[in-house]
Amino acid sequence: MAKPNPLQEQLLKAGLVKKSKVSEVAREQLKAKHGKAPAAATDIQREAERVRAEKAERDRALEMERKVKARSAELAAQARQIIADKKVPRSGDIEYRFTADGAIRTLLVDEALRKQLASGALVIARQGDRYELLPRAAGDKVRERDAALIVLDHGKAADSEAAESTSEDDAYYAQFQVPDDLVW
Numbered sequence: 001m002a003k004p005n006p007l008q009e010q011l012l013k014a015g016l017v018k019k020s021k022v023s024e025v026a027r028e029q030l031k032a033k034h035g036k037a038p039a040a041a042t043d044i045q046r047e048a049e050r051v052r053a054e055k056a057e058r059d060r061a062l063e064m065e066r067k068v069k070a071r072s073a074e075l076a077a078q079a080r081q082i083i084a085d086k087k088v089p090r091s092g093d094i095e096y097r098f099t100a101d102g103a104i105r106t107l108l109v110d111e112a113l114r115k116q117l118a119s120g121a122l123v124i125a126r127q128g129d130r131y132e133l134l135p136r137a138a139g140d141k142v143r144e145r146d147a148a149l150i151v152l153d154h155g156k157a158a159d160s161e162a163a164e165s166t167s168e169d170d171a172y173y174a175q176f177q178v179p180d181d182l183v184w
Helices: 006-014 019-034 043-086 111-119 136-145 154-164 167-173
Strands: 094-100 103-109 122-127 130-135 150-152
Touching (some): 043 130, 094 111, 094 122, 103 130, 111 154, 130 136, 136 150
Antiparallel strands (some): 122 150
């Protein structure tokens, strides 16, 4: 057993503490003195931890990027499937011209399809290197998934132009009549 220090001896002589209590405190002090202290982290351990944290962050970023790519591929596949399922069969001998990718393209349609295209009831969507006619509802679904696939939509263009024009312009241009048979 460790020898009690002078203060402990004085407390024992004065009768303020018991010998068992002094022994217990002495044992605890001895353990604290000779016990193992937690080892300080070395430079190598800190560097290894930093590298682990950087790798975990890189892995999280790569996983997020992979998920974004997978989601965009999934949306593109859904858009292609909607176009394939909802396309309107074309027939006719009237050429309907529109611009896509900076070039004028032509679809052969009949009079009913031409009127629906002009009114905005039908939209033109790109599927690969072909162009398909879609009803407005299907065109809106495709636009939600991949807006770049919608090539021509007279309904949306009319909405945005109407919002931008003023009543003053409308009154001025109302005096000019546009011929009904204007087809370019």
